[in-house]
Amino acid sequence: MKNLFFIVLFILGFQCVFSQEVQNKAVDSLYKEDHFYIGITYNLLGSIPNDLKQSGFSSGFHLGYIKDMPINQNRNVSIGIGIGYSANSFNQNLLVNKDNSRNFEYSILTDSDTYSKNKFSMHLVELPIEFRWRTSTVANYDFWRIYTGFKLGYVLASTTKHVGDLGAFKYNNVSGFNDFQYGLTLSVGYGTWNLHLYYALNPIFSSDTKINGNKIDINAIKVGLMFYIL
Template structure:
């Protein structure tokens, strides 16, 4: 994912520029925290039907802005509501194929199948909502945080790619992906480094996606790091 390096360069450059080390600045007792976020995750498929496996590295890149709204005088408890973008890839052995009439079919590629690429990419617009606890003060910028929340996402683009003995083809925005995605989130850590978890509460496929006569209730689990900056 080549844009990842560019985003990380911009992120760490911005973090340097926004460094809060100016001892001459006035103490802001109405401070707010963590207005921007960027995350990197390893994406897992959960509730997999029999035979479905992942291969290679399935990655996610997530970034956006959050409005921090403190709830108490100490400003160490807050609600965060934001808007962001999520870019995700999944490598797997699920064979997705369209017939001449445009109908989709699903099957599992066995270990002897010859293919060099089988993946789908998904891009979503997301609305994160977080309940935030932290140990920050108006003058302390290295602190512990625990942010638990809910994330609502809308699928704006998807691509399914295959390259192997059965040919090479690519499908854009197949109709069997659920447009609406939602799940629970948790970010916890100290200062810059924060462990981030996302657990999808609904399947990524609609009821129309059937494998061996059964609905695919596959959801998404993301594990990675989240970085917050002002």
């Protein structure tokens, strides 16, 4: 939480300095809202079976750049296309371990007293595509915005970690995750502060990943704050 506090302070400070510089520039009638973005989310699991449960705080950190392409004369409606990076963790009771043949196997930890940590993490490179509406003008850089769109991500690395009665172990590049993750996005807010929602349209795990013969159809839901920096 301390690191999160300093990240937010840095974002706000950078935004104030940059806004002062922008006001000193000549007015450009062909302005665009190109943005660097930084997001912090609380990560949830959707479509979970009854015996799978989340525990603790699951977080996400997101950053990138979006190119703005206005599509109307007032330049307050546009299409945005960008590139970004996302790191996500999910604390829950889905155990990922290796069997005697060193293959990954999945099971549910039914007793929370038998472990102190159990999570999986993903690092993704992402392609956000947004339809953007805002109340901005050439000279106004504090405005209402509604950005909705689609985000495609490719999993660069996946990690699982467990600490409990079974021991302490960590696996990298775990098989069983869907290489591509995609979903719908929504950012709504004023100025620097914006509420952000991501809802995955496909499962985190591939169709070959199963527990007792049943597919693991859980998907990612991310709720948090998105900061846009001109």
